[in-house]
Structures are given as C-alpha cells and as structure tokens.
Amino acid sequence: MSDRDRIPELPPMAFAEAATEERLERVWKRLEGDLGAAETPGLVRSRFRRRRDVILLAPAAVVVFASGVLVDQAFRPVAAPDVVLGREPGVTRTEPAATPEPAPEPRSESPDSTERVRERRPRARSPRVAVREPPSDEPEVVVVESAEPAPQSVPPEWYRLWDEDEYQKARETIERQGGFEAALEQASADQAMALVDLARFSRENALAIAALRRVVDRYPSDPNAPIAALTLGNMLERAGDTQGAAEAFQSYRALSPEGDFAEDALARQIEVAIERRDHVRAGELLTQYEQEFPNGTRLEELRAELREAEAAAPVEPVPAPASQSSDESNASYEPPIRIPVKGDVP
Amino acid sequence: MVAGTNARLRLIRGAADASPGEDRVSRVAHLDDAQLVALVREDDRIAFEAMYRRHAAFAMNLAVRIQGSATDVEDVVHDAFLRAHQRLAELRDAAAFRSWLGAIVVRLVRSRLRRRRLLNLVGVSAADPVDLDLVASTDASPEVRALLAQVYALLRTLPADERIAWTLRHVERHRLEDVAELAGCSLATAKRRIARAQRYLTEHYVAPYEARVRLTEDAR
Numbered sequence: 358m359s360d361r362d363r364i365p366e367l368p369p370m371a372f373a374e375a376a377t378e379e380r381l382e383r384v385w386k387r388l389e390g391d392l393g394a395a396e397t398p399g400l401v402r403s404r405f406r407r408r409r410d411v412i413l414l415a416p417a418a419v420v421v422f423a424s425g426v427l428v429d430q431a432f433r434p435v436a437a438p439d440v441v442l443g444r445e446p447g448v449t450r451t452e453p454a455a456t457p458e459p460a461p462e463p464r465s466e467s468p469d470s471t472e473r474v475r476e477r478r479p480r481a482r483s484p485r486v487a488v489r490e491p492p493s494d495e496p497e498v499v500v501v502e503s504a505e506p507a508p509q510s511v512p513p514e515w516y517r518l519w520d521e522d523e524y525q526k527a528r529e530t531i532e533r534q535g536g537f538e539a540a541l542e543q544a545s546a547d548q549a550m551a552l553v554d555l556a557r558f559s560r561e562n563a564l565a566i567a568a569l570r571r572v573v574d575r576y577p578s579d580p581n582a583p584i585a586a587l588t589l590g591n592m593l594e595r596a597g598d599t600q601g602a603a604e605a606f607q608s609y610r611a612l613s614p615e616g617d618f619a620e621d622a623l624a625r626q627i628e629v630a631i632e633r634r635d636h637v638r639a640g641e642l643l644t645q646y647e648q649e650f651p652n653g654t655r656l657e658e659l660r661a662e663l664r665e666a667e668a669a670a671p672v673e674p675v676p677a678p679a680s681q682s683s684d685e686s687n688a689s690y691e692p693p694i695r696i697p698v699k700g701d702v703p
Numbered sequence: 704m705v706a707g708t709n710a711r712l713r714l715i716r717g718a719a720d721a722s723p724g725e726d727r728v729s730r731v732a733h734l735d736d737a738q739l740v741a742l743v744r745e746d747d748r749i750a751f752e753a754m755y756r757r758h759a760a761f762a763m764n765l766a767v768r769i770q771g772s773a774t775d776v777e778d779v780v781h782d783a784f785l786r787a788h789q790r791l792a793e794l795r796d797a798a799a800f801r802s803w804l805g806a807i808v809v810r811l812v813r814s815r816l817r818r819r820r821l822l823n824l825v826g827v828s829a830a831d832p833v834d835l836d837l838v839a840s841t842d843a844s845p846e847v848r849a850l851l852a853q854v855y856a857l858l859r860t861l862p863a864d865e866r867i868a869w870t871l872r873h874v875e876r877h878r879l880e881d882v883a884e885l886a887g888c889s890l891a892t893a894k895r896r897i898a899r900a901q902r903y904l905t906e907h908y909v910a911p912y913e914a915r916v917r918l919t920e921d922a923r
Contacts, residue, residue: 364901364908365850367874371843373836375773376763384763384781385755391785392748537727560746563731596745 392560393525512548515540519551524558531555537564546572546579553588566592573608583613587622594629603629620646624655631666639663728753740797743788755784758801762808769812769870771833771855779815783807802884809867809885816863833859857904868893869900 512520515534518527531540531552541552549572556565569592572585590605606622606629613619623646630639643663646653731739731753739757742750759780766779787804794803833855839848858866864886871882883893 363910364854364904365910367851367854368847369876371840371847371851372764372768372874373838373840374760374764375767375776375837376760380763380777381756381759381780384759384777384784385752387777387781388755388784389752392751392788560748562742562745562747563749597741 513540513543515555516548516551519555524555527551528555528559537561538567541568541571544568544571546576546581549576550581550585553585562592562596566596573605573612577612583609583616583618586612587618590622590625594625599629599633603633620650620653620655623649624653624659627659628662631662634666634670636663636667636670639666728756732756735798736800737797740791740794740800744791751788754800758804759784761801762804765805765808765875766812767837768874769809769867770816771838771858773834773837775815779808779811782811786811802881806885806887809871810887813863813867816866820863853908854904857907858900861900861903864888865896865900865903868896869904872897873901 513534515527515530518524518530531537534540537552537556541549544552549568552568553565553572556562556568566589569585569589572579572581573589576582586605586609590602590609593599593605594602603626606626609616609622610619610626616622623642627639627642627646630636630642640663643659646656646659650656727749731742731747731750734742734750734753736754736757739750739754743754762780762783763776766776767773770776783804786807787800794800833852835848835852835855838855839851843851858870861869868882868886868888871877871885872879877885879890879893879897882897883890886893886896888896
C-alpha cells in the first residue's frame, strides 16, 4: 500500500461556518423584497403569465381610462359632496332615508365565499369626509356612546392609508408604530377588520385570524362581528383547524341567527363534524338544519354525506386534543361567545 | 394530524395576546417543518421566514462546501428558497422539507459548476479559486488546512456530478441513500460517482512527508 492509497478522513470540525448572520440577513432582505413584490402566491411569475399580462394591459388601460371619463362626467354636476360616513364602534349615526348607502367596492381577490362576504362590507371613509365642505342642510348627527372601549378620537395613520388603499404603506406604518399586535390592541371593530385586510394582503394569515378573533370576542354586538366569525371559520378550516372552524361557524349563527349565511354556517358545521368523524354531533346539527331550513338547498347533500360517513366508519366522537387544557377540552364545541342559538342542542 | 392542528390553534390564539415587541417569527419557531410548510402553503409569510431562519444556514454551508468558495453562494440560497416557496405544493412529505431544500441547492450549485466549467473550457472564465478561509475552520490545524486545500484543489478538476457526490458523502457525511436523493440520481449512480471521485483523489493525493514516514513505519 503506497502513501497515495489513503486520504485521511476529513474531520467535521475542520469546516468553517460559512453562513454568517450578515450573509443570511442579506439574502433574507432580498427574499423579503421578492415576497413583497409578488402579488400572487407564487413568487416568480411565469413567462407566459407575464406575456399574458402585457397583452391584457393595453385594453385594460383603455377601459380604465374610458371609465374614468364616464365617471367624471356623471359626477361633475352634482353640487352636494358625496359624503360617506364612516362607521366607528359604539357610534351610531343617523342619516336621512334618502341618503344612499355607498356601494361596496369590488375586490380583485379570490372569489371564494369569504371574499364575497367581505365585498358586502361598506368601507369606512371618514377621513375623506373631513376634507370636504359639508352641505348646509346636513342632518343633525346623533352620537350614542356604548360600553365598548372608546375608539381613538383621531384615526391612526395606518388606518388612513388603508382607507386610501395604500395597503403596503399601511402595513409598513403599523410595523413602524409598534407592530401589528399593538395596533390590534387599540383597534376599533372597523379598524380590526382593516387589520384583517392588511394581514391577508401581506399573506400573514395568523395575524388575520388573530384580528378576526378580536372582532368576534371584543365586539360581539358590532355589525362586523358576524362577518368576522364567518371569515374566521373559513380561514381556520383552510388552515386545518377544524375545531376552531366549527366554533367560528357556531359563533356566526349565534351572532346572526337570521343572517344571510346562517344556513351556510350550519352546513359548514355539519361538514366539519363529519370530517372530524363526530357523527353524533353531525346528526344533531343535521336535525337542527332540517328544522330551521326544511327547504335547505344542501339538505339532501348533507344527509347523503352523513350516511356515507357513518357507513364508512363507526360512530365515535373525536376526543378533544390532549394538549389543550381541561377547560378548553370541555368546551370543545362551544362557541367563544356564549349566546344561545335558536333550536340549538346543548 | 391532530398535533399540527393543536399547534396552529395555540399559535393563533396566542397571537392576539402577544406583546407588541415580541419577535413575530419566534411565535412560530416551535412548530415543526410539516406544520410550517402547511402554514406557508396558506401564504403565511411569517412561517416562511421561520423556515428560512431554520434552514438557511444549512443551505448556505452546503453550497459553500460543494463549491469550495463563496462565489454566488447568496444567489444560490436566495434562488433555492424562492424555488422552494414557488414549488411547495410539489413537496409530498412536508416533514422532509430540509432534504428537499438540500436537493434544490445541489441542483442550483450543479448548474452553476457546469456553467463555470464550460466557460472555463472555452476560456471565457476562470474556475473559482478555493477559498480556504471560508471552507476551513479557524480552529483547524495547519495539517488539516493543507489537507483541505489539496482535496478541494483536486475536486475542482472533477466533473460536477462526481464532485457533488463525493462532497455529500465525505464532507457532509450523508448516507448513500441521502446522497442519491440530494443529487437526484439512483443509488447505484451515486455509488459509482463517489467511487470514481474517490479513485481519482486517491490517485492524485499526495500525503505530507510526516504522514508518509508514519505510513512506511506502520507498514514495517
């Protein structure tokens, strides 16, 4: 055996740590920039999509320009300003019946059920009211104080930016001014919903969920609360938290028993119970559905789903997660807000 | 996946009560890779940052040790994470994110090495010099540094595939199966590449004088 036959083993400790904090931070900054620039979940858009965007850009620009001209012509002769009152928590404003409700702004985001709900929510525009000349015959505004935490007298900077659809700047402002949690702590219901928008815009679903929880838990009497509960259910279901989703759908029904989405929320609760293989609970909820919505559009479908699930697996409720506290385990299917629901099985 | 669900639940519930100054990433840092992958698939940027913080050093060290230099290594790590984010839906076993990321890094480095080798062959570009200060620890003895310098100098002359396979096996100390997975080839191919590189290194490696004397004495 010659001296060339052996290469000594390379000791692991012989190697340096090339990944310094400085290098890693530099790469992260670049990545963060790319993430921020990406409008779509995929960061790098394909060449096809880029080319398609360029092709669509020209007609879109023409349409936008023409729409702008038409809108300008339509609104120029109106003497009175189109004042849109913002809705603040605990503040009720009376308006004449003739005052039209502002139409919800269309969104360009995904057309799922959550987004449809969000589209129905009128956007607060209070800062814009402040800069316009009020009409002389403006009706008297009656303000009713509530027991809920008093809203801030001056809307925070980020809220103004959000209202102007400057989402990126609003998100950056929040970070500069103490962070998302601090903003949420002081937020009114409207502002918390705006924070939900911002968190979802910046793909921070955990923060969006936290903000929705805040609306449901702290402002149950606010008109935003049912929508927040439904959106919360949708997001938790997508995140795989079926128990949290069930609670949120239950909350929606508690907050808005006659709401537009009560039937849908109950159907979703049934689906979640089936998914969790809690067939007893699913059966109870299905009975409720039959009673409350005898002509429900999903009645047959849900019956079939439950039949199929029961045939596929034995009936046994899914035990509460072991890692949760006993209090949480006992309240496995209770909504965060204890409001009785019509016909609900205790 | 009950455990994952619980973790997410705690995370979500805790988020609202977190103090303003608390590091956002630290709130998801306790989640395992599978849970973080699930969140990233839901477009959670904080979870993605947590994944980056957890695996970026591994990716960078892997790239540096295969290349033997820091040239473009930041680009490699950047591109690897971008690609991982973009193709996360293709990851079948979410818990195996680290090795999947490693395979991406290896492919990127391989492309880069092959490109450099081609440019070098046509005389457009010179091969990257080995950056010994970057590769070798400051605690390494002079003998070990000399050994590394010689090994990396020899590796530079090998084809990229053989260089990668040998480095993954003898520097990164991966199992043969893992080498095959990271290199994106069959186990037999991985073994063949390692053996070919080993044969080449053995043929060309020159042990220091003291080692040769010791070996001769041992032989007697």
